[in-house]
Amino acid sequence: MTTPMPDTITPPLSAKDEFRRGWGIIAASVLGIGLGQAAMPTYSMGLFAPHLASQFGWGVGQIMTCMTIIMLVTLVAGPMSGALAERIGARRVVLWAIPLWGAGFCTLALSDGSLTRYYVTWALIALVGSATLPITFTRGVNRAFDKAKGLALGLSMTGTGLFGIFGKPFVAVMIAKYGWQTSFVALGLLPIALAWPAAWFLYREDDTGSHGAEHAPAERPGLTLAEALRDYRFWLMALALVPVSFALGGPVPNMELILKDGGLTPVQVMAIAPLMGLASMTGRLVGGFLLDRIWAPAVAFVVLSLPAISFLYFASGALSPGMAAAAVFTLSFALGIEYDAVAFFVARYFGLRRYGGIYGLLYICFALGAGISPMFFGRDHDAFGNFHHILTLSAYILVPSAALFLLLGKYRRFAD
Known part of the structure; x- marks a missing residue:
């Protein structure tokens, strides 16, 4: 009769070990998010809008309604995608979604003047x-990282900033040389050619957390x-x-028009426009570093409040290149931390059980x-010929809204 060996406890991984094991998930996420719905419409439609307006006689507000449609669909499809990822794994979900997303974006080249x-x-x-x-x-990023969770999330979502840096010039050059139809097709092919192979080879979600123990999804610590x-x-x-x-x-998406109006x-x-991507990427990296070291709600409040200054400057109507660049950088830096902060909040306050x-x-x-x-x-611009009213309103609502994060309190601790 053999005596059973006592259970051994695997020590937690260091931040360095987490990155050594999880770099593939980060790399795949960079391309997947950067060439996905979070970035491509937001950073490209401002470039397509003047050409669609000229071609079909549509107003800027009518064209930008596409962003509202994305939102309405996401209200239903977003939670469904999250739930499906919990059920069958995120890797399976994105491997199906990426090529369908890219092919769908290509079909915008078939626009024929019908708004419907x-x-x-x-x-x-x-x-x-x-x-x-x-x-x-x-x-997958949250499941692979604990000690370096904020920085890992920031790195994984630098894809939106990279698209802002390289995607905007790419679209501008494509439209200038080949027209808006070909540019829609070229843009739609990017996720198929780049993001899908990265997801296939690098996004390996094994349900192994930073503590070294394997868990089934339902066993991960956290709230239902x-x-x-x-x-x-x-x-x-939510509020x-x-x-x-x-x-x-x-x-x-209206930044080009805001700068021209100024x-x-x-x-x-x-x-100036490519600064949006650079600043967003910088915000993700710096923000991720700060989230790991400083109480996250305070970081979110300070960084998300600063763009109010940019909005009031844009609304002044008389822009200089240097000051406009600084205002764009400040706004985009804040955008770089918004996604990351929400993901970080969910993990720290609710755990990963139903992330x-x-x-x-x-x-x-x-x-x-x-x-x-x-x-x-867009409709404000159509009505007044500028964005001054809506920019001023945005400045006044931003600071008190960001201050609500300060009421979140201490992080929760979840036992493995």
């Missing part, structure tokens, strides 16, 4: 594109969805996210604000 068909096309694109949002990709919905922190986050995302989400030349605008479902519901609040904002910005 344009909107229906966007609805179908958003339906599959919701599975390319951070809801799915950050599931019902428990989270009974927690005041969930509703506090803050709608106005914050409204204020931050509207200027991004008196900048097309050359100056194209020199996808909880994040999915909170993403609805983010999508609601960011989805309707570009349409309101």
Whole structure:
């Protein structure tokens, strides 16, 4: 008769070990998120809008309604994608979604002047594109990292900033040389050619956490969805996210027009616009570093409040290249931490047991604000010839809304 050996406890991994094991998930997430629904429409539609308006006689508000449609579809499809990732794994979800998303984006080249068909096309694109949002990709990142969770999330979502740096010039050059139809096709092929192979080879979700023990999804520590919905922190986050995302989400797809309205030349605008991506990526890295070391709600409040200064400057109507670049950088730096902070909040306050479902519901609040904002910005421009009124309103609602995060309290601790 043999004596059973005592259970051994595997020591927690260091941050260095976490990165050595989880770099593939981060790399795949960078490309998946950067070439997914979170980045491509937001950073590209401002470039397509003038050409669609010229071709079909549509107003800027009508064109930017596509962002509202994305939001409406995401209200339903976002939580469904998160729940599906919990059930069958995020890797399976994104491997199906990425090629469908890319192919759908290509079909925008078939736009023929019918707003109805344009909107229906966007609805179908958003339906599959919701599975390319951070809801799915950050599931694997959160499960692979603990000590370096904030930095890992920041790194994984630098893809949106990279698209802002390289995607905007790519689209601008493609439109100038080949026209808007070919540019839609070229843009749609990027996730198929780059993000899908990365997901196939690198996104390996093995349900192994940073403590070295394997868990089935239901066994991960944390709150159930019902428990989270009974927690005041969930509703506090939801209440803050709608106005914050409204204020931050509207200027991004309209940035070229905002800068032109301020008196900048097309050359100056194209020199400043790529700063959005660089600043967003910087915000993700710096923000992720800070989230790991400083109480996250305080970081979120300070960084998310600063763009109010940018909005008031944009609303002044008389821009200089240097000051405009600084204002764009400040706004985009804040955008770089918004996604990361929500993902970090969910992991720290609710745990990972139902991460996808909880994040999915909170993403609805983010999508609601960011989805309707570009349409309101566009319609304000159509009505007044500028964005001054809506920018001023955004500045006034941003700071008190971001301050709500300060009421979240201490992090929870979940026993493995």
